Amino acid sequence: MRTIRKIEQSIHRIKKRKKVAAYARVSMESERMQHSLSAQVSYYSSLIQKNPDWEYAGVYADYGISGTGIKKRQDFQRMLEDAEAGKIDIILTKSIQRFARNTVDLLQTVRRLKEQGVEVWFEKENIHTMSGDGELMMTILASFAQEESRSISENVRWRVKKRFEKGIPNGHFRIYGYRWKGDQLVIIPSEAAIVKRIFQNFLDGKSRLETEREFAAEGIKTRNGCQWLDSNIKKILTNITYTGNLLLQKEYITDPITKHRKKNRGELMMYYVENTHEAIIDKATFDYVQQEMARRRELGPLANKALNTSCFTGKIKCGICGKSFVHCIRHDRGGAEVWICQSHKVRNCRCSMKGAIPAKVLNEECAAVLGLAEFDGKVFLDRVEKILVPEHHTMIFYLKDGWAVTRHWVSTAKKDCWTDEYKDRQRDWMRNYMANGKGTRFSPFTTRVRCAVCGHAFRRCKQRKKQGISVHWRCGQGGKCSSLSVREEDLMKIAADAMGLEAFDGDRFREEIDFMEAGAEDQITIHFKDGRIQTVPWTKPKKQGTRHTETYKEYMSQLGKKRWTPERKQRMSEQMKALRKERGENWQRQ
Structure with a gap:
C-alpha cells in the first residue's frame, strides 16, 4: 500500500x-x-x-x-x-x-x-x-x-584640611561685593556700597525687614537680579569675609555618599586667616554688629521696630505647636482685637488650636492674676514670664517668682462686637447690597416692596404646583400681619405699565422706582425716585379650581359604589346608634 x-x-x-x-x-x-x-x-x-x-x-x-x-x-x-x-x-x-x-x-x-x-x-x-x-x-x-x-572622599578631605592649615581656601567661593582675580579677592565698588549701606542701616537701628523694604522700594537687586530678602541681609551682616579676613571650614560634608552639607558648629576645627584681602567693613564695626544682633535676638520681636509690638508679643505660646500668638484685628466683627496662634496665618496649617483670645479677655485675666484693678503692661512685663495656651478657653500664667496660675475664661466677643452702631451699619449695608442687585439670588423687588398695613418689607416665597413654580411676595411679619400676598407676575406687570414699558426691566425698575406699597385689598402704590406717587387699583385674583372631566366624575362614582357595600352600611349604622345612645340628645354638639 x-x-x-x-x-x-x-x-x-x-x-x-x-x-x-x-x-x-x-x-x-x-x-x-x-x-x-x-x-x-x-x-x-x-x-x-x-x-x-x-x-x-x-x-x-x-x-x-x-x-x-x-x-x-x-x-x-x-x-x-x-x-x-x-x-x-x-x-x-x-x-x-x-x-x-x-x-x-x-x-x-x-x-x-x-x-x-x-x-x-x-x-x-x-x-x-x-x-x-x-x-x-x-x-x-x-x-x-x-x-x-x-x-x-577621606583623602580629598585630608588634602583640603592641609590647604586650610596653610590659609588657602578650598576653591573660589562666591561672595557679594568681591570678585576673584586669580587667587585674590578684589572689591567691586558698586556692590561694596550696598554692603556698607546694609551695615549702616543696622547701626542706625533699622531692622533687616526695614532694609529689605527700603531696597525693594528703590529697585536694588542682588547680583542675580533677585530681590533682597531677610536671609540675604543676615548673611551679609554675619560674614566675616567683609573684614578682610577669612574663616575656613564654616561648612562640611557629613557623608560622601549623600553629599549632605552641614554648618560647622564646633564639630570640626575652623581656621581663621587674617589680612587675606582688602576689607569693606572694619573689624570693630563687625564685632559691634554681632553683639547688637545677639542683643536683639535675646529681646525677640520687641527689638524689631518694624513690627507693631505690645507687652504680649512673644509672651503667649501655643501649647500644641509651640509658636507664639500674634495680634489680629477682625474687621468683619467691627474691628475686634484678638490674639491667635501664628500657625493659623500660614497656609496648610497643621496646628489644631481652635479659636482666638479677645484682647479684652486677655487684659481682664492678666489683671485678675496680678491682683490689679486695671491691666498695666509694665507690671505684666516685670512679673509674667510667659502665658501657655494648652487648649481653647484655658491659659496658664507662668510668673517670674516660680508660681503658675491656670485660668479658664468664657468669650463674649461676638456679643460685644454687635453694638447698636455696628448693627445699624450692617443693616444699611445689607439693604443697599440687596436693593442694588449685587447678589445673584436677589430680585429687583428685594427691599423695594413694603407692606401697606404694617410697613415691613415683603419677602419672596416659592410654591410648587402641578403647573410649575408659583412665586408670591408676602409680608415679612408672616401670620402677624393681615396683608394680602401679591403674585410676582402682577408686580412686574404693574411696574412695567407705570414705567411705560411693554415688558418688565429690572435695571430700569431700580433706577426709577424707590419702592412699592402692596398688601392692601384694593390698590398698590408706587413711589418714584423723582417724588411722584402713583396708585394702581388691584384686586387679588380668586383661586381657580381644576374642573373635573366627565370621565373622572364617572370614575369617582363607580369607586364610591364599589367601596360603600351593604356590610359597610350596616356597620356604620350600628356605630351611629351606639353613639347616640351614649351621648343622648346633644350628641352632634359633642
Whole structure:
C-alpha cells in the first residue's frame, strides 16, 4: 500500500536582534578625563555595531559628575527613560564603579531595569544581571565601590584640611561685593556700597525687614537680579569675609555618599586667616554688629521696630505647636482685637488650636492674676514670664517668682462686637447690597416692596404646583400681619405699565422706582425716585379650581359604589346608634 507523506512549507524565521546601548562616565572635569570619555564612547559604538546580532541603540555618557548619586546624571536618567520605553534590551558598561558607586542606587536601578526586561552587562567584573548569581556578586562589588568612594572622599578631605592649615581656601567661593582675580579677592565698588549701606542701616537701628523694604522700594537687586530678602541681609551682616579676613571650614560634608552639607558648629576645627584681602567693613564695626544682633535676638520681636509690638508679643505660646500668638484685628466683627496662634496665618496649617483670645479677655485675666484693678503692661512685663495656651478657653500664667496660675475664661466677643452702631451699619449695608442687585439670588423687588398695613418689607416665597413654580411676595411679619400676598407676575406687570414699558426691566425698575406699597385689598402704590406717587387699583385674583372631566366624575362614582357595600352600611349604622345612645340628645354638639 502506498504511503502519502505531506510536506509542509517551512517558514524561515528571522532572528530578532537585541537593541544594545552603552553607558560611560567620568567624575572629574579635565582634559585627560575628556579623552578617556571619548575613548569609551568610541569603543562601545564600534563594539555594538560590529556584532550582527545587536542593533545599535546609542551610547549615553555623563561628564564630570560623581557616581555617588543618579539624580544629577542627565544622560543616565535619559537612558532609564528609553529603557522603560522599550528602546533598549541590553546596557553595556565598563564596571560597577562607572554605573554607580552607591550600593542602594545600583540595586534599585538594576531591579527597576530587570522588571522592564533590560539586562546590564558589567565588563570588568563579567556580571550579567539576568544570571542567577549576578545580583549577589553585584551587591558585594558595589559595596567595595562605595567604600572606595568613601576612601577617596577621606583623602580629598585630608588634602583640603592641609590647604586650610596653610590659609588657602578650598576653591573660589562666591561672595557679594568681591570678585576673584586669580587667587585674590578684589572689591567691586558698586556692590561694596550696598554692603556698607546694609551695615549702616543696622547701626542706625533699622531692622533687616526695614532694609529689605527700603531696597525693594528703590529697585536694588542682588547680583542675580533677585530681590533682597531677610536671609540675604543676615548673611551679609554675619560674614566675616567683609573684614578682610577669612574663616575656613564654616561648612562640611557629613557623608560622601549623600553629599549632605552641614554648618560647622564646633564639630570640626575652623581656621581663621587674617589680612587675606582688602576689607569693606572694619573689624570693630563687625564685632559691634554681632553683639547688637545677639542683643536683639535675646529681646525677640520687641527689638524689631518694624513690627507693631505690645507687652504680649512673644509672651503667649501655643501649647500644641509651640509658636507664639500674634495680634489680629477682625474687621468683619467691627474691628475686634484678638490674639491667635501664628500657625493659623500660614497656609496648610497643621496646628489644631481652635479659636482666638479677645484682647479684652486677655487684659481682664492678666489683671485678675496680678491682683490689679486695671491691666498695666509694665507690671505684666516685670512679673509674667510667659502665658501657655494648652487648649481653647484655658491659659496658664507662668510668673517670674516660680508660681503658675491656670485660668479658664468664657468669650463674649461676638456679643460685644454687635453694638447698636455696628448693627445699624450692617443693616444699611445689607439693604443697599440687596436693593442694588449685587447678589445673584436677589430680585429687583428685594427691599423695594413694603407692606401697606404694617410697613415691613415683603419677602419672596416659592410654591410648587402641578403647573410649575408659583412665586408670591408676602409680608415679612408672616401670620402677624393681615396683608394680602401679591403674585410676582402682577408686580412686574404693574411696574412695567407705570414705567411705560411693554415688558418688565429690572435695571430700569431700580433706577426709577424707590419702592412699592402692596398688601392692601384694593390698590398698590408706587413711589418714584423723582417724588411722584402713583396708585394702581388691584384686586387679588380668586383661586381657580381644576374642573373635573366627565370621565373622572364617572370614575369617582363607580369607586364610591364599589367601596360603600351593604356590610359597610350596616356597620356604620350600628356605630351611629351606639353613639347616640351614649351621648343622648346633644350628641352632634359633642
